[in-house]
Amino acid sequence: MSLPGKKLSGAENKKRKIEEAAKFNPGLWPQNINQKQRDCLVVHGPRRPTPNYQFPVTDGRRFTEQHFKKKLANGEWMERRWLQYSEDLDAVFCVVCKLFDSSAKKISLKDGGCQDWKHISELHETSHHHRKSCLSWCDTKQNLKSAAGVDSQIQSQIHEETTRWREILRRIIEVVKFLASRNLAFQGSSEKLRTPGNGNFLGSLELVAKFDPVLQGHLDYAKQMSVILRYVSILRDETKICESFLGFLPVEDKTGLGLTEKIVLYLQDHSLKLEDVRGQSYDNGSNMKGKIQGVQRRILDKNQWRN
Structure with missing residues (x-):
């Protein structure tokens, strides 16, 4: 070709x-x-x-x-x-x-x-x-016709995503150029968005995002982890297996350690004892199911019960 x-x-x-x-x-x-x-x-x-x-x-x-x-x-x-x-x-x-x-x-x-x-x-x-x-x-x-149709849709989505990221990067570069041209410090005492003292760089991005939907959508996007509990309910003579969705947890640290700490703290805040856990279920991500550093391994190390 x-x-x-x-x-x-x-x-x-x-x-x-x-x-x-x-x-x-x-x-x-x-x-x-x-x-x-x-x-x-x-x-x-x-x-x-x-x-x-x-x-x-x-x-x-x-x-x-x-x-x-x-x-x-x-x-x-x-x-x-x-x-x-x-x-x-x-x-x-x-x-x-x-x-x-x-x-x-x-x-x-x-x-x-x-x-x-x-x-x-x-x-x-x-x-x-x-x-x-x-x-x-x-x-x-x-x-082949069906595959061509699916490929066309996938290519269209890839193109849209590529364009979006280029637009986001263009805005970030402009902020960097603006601060650098005036010898302004980038970092503050905080590295989190929408917190006091997070510096000129993050503060400038927040300001631009107020008037720009592309950057606003990027800053509003947050990684989340869902928490679901499966448990046995015994009421009088009726025994049921139940499943409850507890909510989404915002995630900043995506490592096995960071996710484990987030889960343990969430359980403690809701008076749920880790020692009562009898099983775990995660996706196939290495940070979740990893045998050494994954969330599953760390929870097992904290809990005497084994899967």
């Missing part, structure tokens, strides 16, 4: 043309086609020769555009979309079988190409192998 603005050398340009031509010539396809190649060929689909192409004569016969169609019993004509003509080999191939039929059975339309114009096999297009290959072709094509 060439980059925009980059001029290809003669050899590279020739190689690229050969690769492009090979997409439409089944006779040049490799014997073992990988998934990436197969997907590419399905996306491009079979190609027809140019409208005025002169088909060569072989043994007194020649291929015609009429062979790309099949007459149905009711008199209607149906396109043989699976059929592709190779100009280099003067032969036709069943593209769907060449791509998706994994059987060992030798079929001219799949392997070396067919030149029997009189019998471009109607038996072939009604065979079990061909129909199965057609279904695989249709499924793959639909999946």
Whole structure:
């Protein structure tokens, strides 16, 4: 693949043309086609020769555009979309079988190409192998379309997120330049937003954010940790397993130690004893489930009960 603005050398340009031509010539396809190649060929689909192409004569016969169609019993004509003509080999191939039929059975339309114009096999297009290959072709094509739609949405989200972070960074850089040009100190006695004495840098960001929704959204964003308790409730003769959401905890220190201290302090503030805990459940983050420094390990060290 060439980059925009980059001029290809003669050899590279020739190689690229050969690769492009090979997409439409089944006779040049490799014997073992990988998934990436197969997907590419399905996306491009079979190609027809140019409208005025002169088909060569072989043994007194020649291929015609009429062979790309099949007459149905009711008199209607149906396109043989699976059929592709190779100009280099003067032969036709069943593209769907060449791509998706994994059987060992030798079929001219799949392997070396067919030149029997009189019998471009109607038996072939009604065979079990061909129909199965057609279904695989249709499924793959639909999946690729769906994936393209999902990829497009993901790319759009990535672009929006990239733009947002660039705008945030641009504002921060302007604040840095402003303070530096006036030899003003950045740091104060506090390193937290919206606290007295947090310095010129954080204070300037807070001021700009009052009039700028982009920076305001960035400063308002806070990391949170949810706290959920599962417990057994015994009331009279009724025993129930319950689950209660206690709330979100703001998180400044995301290390295993910082999160553990936050949880322990929260339990103490709500008169919940750590020694009553009989089990823990966390996500797969290393700071949560780490066997040495994770929250799970630290809670276990504080509690005599084990999971």
